[in-house]
Amino acid sequence: MITRDPAAFLAFARTLAPDFGPACARAAFLVAPEGFALAAESASDNAYMDLSVAVDPARALAQHRALQAALAQDLPVLCFPGDPAAPDGLFPNNVFATAPGRLLVGRMRHPVRQREAERPDIRGFFTGLLGYREIDLRQSPGLCELTGSVVIDRARGIAFAGLGERCDEAGAAALHAALGLRATLLFELAPGEYHANVVMSVLAGRALVIAPSGFADPAVPAAIAALYAPAVVELTPAQKQAFAGNCIALCAGRVRISQAGAEALVQAQRDTLAGAGFVPAPVPLDEIEKAGGSLRCCVAEIY
Template structure:
């Protein structure tokens, strides 16, 4: 760890919300446009495995000094509830956003007990609720659809049915971000459905699948923009993206900043990439292979809390 780096960063929340599933399964409503999702539905034994994976991941984060607010999902109607980052986000200054979701069964994930916890434990000034736009088939799936650079105030977003440009512009106006939209697909031409499988922005680095950005000029512009904002750009291969190496999140722990990522993602990184990252953060791999069958990884399971605590 670099002892000269600042201890605290607006990019790295020190608290997260997690949802522990009791009846985990793969969501058939999202399979059509989520190429990262396993074609085979989760079986009954996977439910117990997924429960244990979230429990163990939370315990590891807690040992590193991250505050974890764990909520239970005991219902059977919300197979993707383990991914709370899609339906709400929090922002410094006391701001909270609630988002419109494309799959109908994902709309059931919104939980107002979580919102009440945020109001009770943190300083919430206002709440902006975009979820009513679902009636107009307009969607913006939170920090899955957007990867936010909280320091440079840029919202990176892949063009997708889950990222409506009108709502994105509205969000950026309300929350003081500049939108940077681009098309991305894999080598077979399959469109990337969520931005946060493609890239992760830390305090002074960015993991990004540059080869997936279709337009060369836009690719160069994004790389330059990240570098000019003080980020060391670490390019990920398509295979590393498929192994969720881009689906990570920087957090603030008791001994400094850490990068939470899956064991799958960690094993996909090269030794050189790991060394580059370790100059900035401590890497904390979490084993969630069952959860990853649903098409998301560690970043998706953690909704960061960028709010001031009332403590």
């Protein structure tokens, strides 16, 4: 099923058992922020970026190293070197995604991001070393920035595709087919939003963090929340702006989130996460967040 109808999607999703695959990745990879800088092309449709702010490349690199060390407590984490000519390269989950035995290469909107998809080291790691089959979505119709644009519940085999300037219906359908998903809900992001993974996160198939203000149609977040209730953390616009929605569960009991995102949560929201079996595990990423993304954006999962 691929649909824009949130009620039809909810009715179908409620029939699905969480038996599609592992809820959490078996490993992850990062790309170091070498020569950290802000990409003007990306800022054209990323309201979370401010080109007027100064950035500290050394501080960004130090925070990124600390992020890798923290994530390594949850699962094996690789880090590929960065490329100063690709300043957004530290957000590899937009360009690469995996399923068992498959590497997906996304079709990016901006030329500054398109060059990341050519990296022979990352592609060779999966195809040459791991023997994964490469599925290059650049050869398919549409635009889709993978797990930036589309939030996936791996346990149920369903996805939530935020349509906008970085993802269209054809691109979402190509991702749906490449992953063999059971159902994908298509929805329009609110004006000013660029990626679905900034406005929502599904945590190991058991809980939902969602910012209703990030959706054009309020019926959509309501339907998604109904699927995961009562384990739902609803974010305010200010919490969304602090990247509280850009979080991820890489193991059964921890939610990895930036320090700013964690500090934006209130006790009732922490209690909801605890009730679902999750403890927030924050990592300071304020320097990296100047580039318009946060912790989830940095993590490319390996299934």
